[in-house]
Amino acid sequence: MLRPIVGQAVSCVGKGSWRFPIAASSVFSRFQSRPCFCTQTSNMSPTLPAIATKTHGIEKSVWVEFIQLALEVKPLNLGQGFPDFCAPDTVRNALSKCCVDESKPLLNQYTRGFGHPRLVDALTKLYTKMIKRNINPQTEMLVTAGAYEGLFVSIMGLVDPGDEVIIIEPFFDCYDPQVRLAGGTPVFVPLRPTKTAGSVSSADWVLDPQELAGAFTKKTKAIIVNTPNNPLGKVYSLEELTMIADLCKKHNVIAIMDEVYEWMTYDNAKHIRMATLPDMWERTVTIGSAGKTFSVTGWKTGWVYGPEHLMKGPQVIHQHSVYTCTTPVQEAVAEGFEIELDRYDSPECYFFSLPAELKVKRDNIIKILREVGLNPTVPDGGYFIMADVSELMNKIDVGGDPNETKDFRFVKWLSRNRKLQGIPPSAFFSTSHKSIGENYIRFCFIKEDENLKKAGEILMNLKKDLDAGKL
Numbered sequence: 018m019l020r021p022i023v024g025q026a027v028s029c030v031g032k033g034s035w036r037f038p039i040a041a042s043s044v045f046s047r048f049q050s051r052p053c054f055c056t057q058t059s060n061m062s063p064t065l066p067a068i069a070t071k072t073h074g075i076e077k078s079v080w081v082e083f084i085q086l087a088l089e090v091k092p093l094n095l096g097q098g099f100p101d102f103c104a105p106d107t108v109r110n111a112l113s114k115c116c117v118d119e120s121k122p123l124l125n126q127y128t129r130g131f132g133h134p135r136l137v138d139a140l141t142k143l144y145t146k147m148i149k150r151n152i153n154p155q156t157e158m159l160v161t162a163g164a165y166e167g168l169f170v171s172i173m174g175l176v177d178p179g180d181e182v183i184i185i186e187p188f189f190d191c192y193d194p195q196v197r198l199a200g201g202t203p204v205f206v207p208l209r210p211t212k213t214a215g216s217v218s219s220a221d222w223v224l225d226p227q228e229l230a231g232a233f234t235k236k237t238k239a240i241i242v243n244t245p246n247n248p249l250g251k252v253y254s255l256e257e258l259t260m261i262a263d264l265c266k267k268h269n270v271i272a273i274m275d276e277v278y279e280w281m282t283y284d285n286a287k288h289i290r291m292a293t294l295p296d297m298w299e300r301t302v303t304i305g306s307a308g309k310t311f312s313v314t315g316w317k318t319g320w321v322y323g324p325e326h327l328m329k330g331p332q333v334i335h336q337h338s339v340y341t342c343t344t345p346v347q348e349a350v351a352e353g354f355e356i357e358l359d360r361y362d363s364p365e366c367y368f369f370s371l372p373a374e375l376k377v378k379r380d381n382i383i384k385i386l387r388e389v390g391l392n393p394t395v396p397d398g399g400y401f402i403m404a405d406v407s408e409l410m411n412k413i414d415v416g417g418d419p420n421e422t423k424d425f426r427f428v429k430w431l432s433r434n435r436k437l438q439g440i441p442p443s444a445f446f447s448t449s450h451k452s453i454g455e456n457y458i459r460f461c462f463i464k465e466d467e468n469l470k471k472a473g474e475i476l477m478n479l480k481k482d483l484d485a486g487k488l
Contacts, residue, residue: 075194079444086429092438093471095460096428098247098401099314102465105367107356108311112349124348130340131332132160132320133347139354140305140320146358148293156325159332160347162339164277164306164319167331169195170338171273171302171321172239174330176201180238185224187248187445187454189275192241205447206232208251210394213405218395219251220286226260233268240265242291243275245282248403248442248459250396252286262294271327272297277306277319278399280368283376286397292323299324302331307350311367312463316346375400375463382462385473389480400463403442407456412483422455431458437475 080097087094103109115124131137141154152158161167168191176182178200184192186207196203206229208222242261244253253261265272274291282288292301302323308314321331353367360366364373379395382402386393392405410427417426424441432438442454462469482488 071198071200075197079190079440083428083432083438083440086432087438090433090436090438092432092436093468093475094438095462095464095468095472096438096440098461098463099308100312100463101468102312104312105353107367108313108349108353111352112316112345115345115348115352124345126344127341128344128347130336131155132158133342133344133351136160136347136351136354139351139358140322143354143358144322148290148298150292150298152322153325157322157328159321159328159335160342161319161321161335162342163308163317164275164304165191165317166335166339167304167306167319167321168192168273168275170331170334171304172196172201172241173199174332174334175271175273175302175327176238179236181234181236182238183229183232183240183270184447185240185242186447186450187246187442188241189243189247190444193447201238202236203447204232204237205450207446207450207453208246208249209453214392216395217392219246219249219397220254222249222251222394224257224260229260230264233264233270237268237270239271239273241273241275245278245286245288245396245398247278247399248401248440248445249394250399250401250403252282252288252398255289258289258291258294262291262297265300266296270300272301274301274303276303277309279305280310281372281375281400282398283372283379284397288398300327302327307346307353311350311353312371313350316343316350318342318346318350378462378464378466378469381466382460382469382472385469385476389473389476391476394457401459401461403454403457403459405456406458409479409483410456413488422451424455424458428458431479435475435479437472 083096087096115121118124128134129137137154137158137160141152141158145152159167159170161170172182172195176196176199180201181204182196182201183204183206184196186205193203206224208224210217211221211223240261242253244258245251261272264270272291276288276290279288279290290303292298292303302321305320305322307318308316321328357366357368361368364370379402383393383395386402386404390408394403396402406427410423413427413430415426415430417429422441422443424443428439428441439458439460442457442459443451446454460472
């Protein structure tokens, strides 16, 4: 009988069906007539353990694919949604300070599982002010590892196998696989453009009231709404949110609200929190993000808030997965919120100074896109813009996999051949509705002005080459 060699490495070397432990060379002769049982012979077909079937069909990620492409071709990256400039010094200095403060060693250790007390208190104070309702910091607020985990624990903690979840399109691409992992069935209802020519606003993308109402059934457990929306920049109006809320109340459905861009609205658009609508607090959970609020996407800190009876599910999922989030980051974010709350009525408050800066960037990229003959959908919120690039795509043989939608092929061509990267919007639509998004490209404009200018130059040179018949 073979026995393990205690305290020694047992990496195997060799060819064919005979392999031997390196560290067992001193007893090689003892084993030389016996095959190593850690491998099968080349003539055998091994039966290996299988991964969970619930992971089948959701393997592909637009982010994995295009981040890898960006690493390979090194384009000007207007694809990923993060700033290329520094976050406010308030939170950066706060993080640096709490990491090295020798008088507070516990700031580098575990903290409360459902949220660092100082951050939970700051968030509770903020949202009590925003929704005009007292929030219980112990039972109605949960800090998560980014809004991504906030969405995951909300869906996993609220959706049972067999439940239906309505997803409004375009949607952030994790909604669909997360619903499937929970055993739920996604039901897709798209926003559709009411106009495609001339000056188009994100407000021109609307829901069909009958189509939305028809999506609610006896099996519907929740609806996921993202406002301001990524990738479209749509900010839902009071009338639109009321329509959704009335259907939720009629069918006893939970509203899962992704409001991570809550501070970034422009012109006359106003962000309205679903939880503030009549009788909706009791059936709404809301997800927020420090990464978006303070331009620190790499800190991966988010939160979920809602009524105690709904928060119990997300709390259980969080407790048995992530359990607790990074302490010093939570401390720094808490200090950031305290500072902004103290100057909330001042233009210097980051909640208002950032969207003021982004509005200028938005207007610049709109001008750039129009100058090169593209038709952008003017976003009322967020920091993404969708531009109709069908005129360019139809003039270029971009090649690529014919099984892919044309926006995927065009974005890859643009990255490789012109060193400018965006994101294909069809990734944010279900299979049956991808045609709605495949004439567009999504650009991120929370970037340095110099890089937005460079993007314009790349697109202008592309247009000149097309006009000259060089492509």
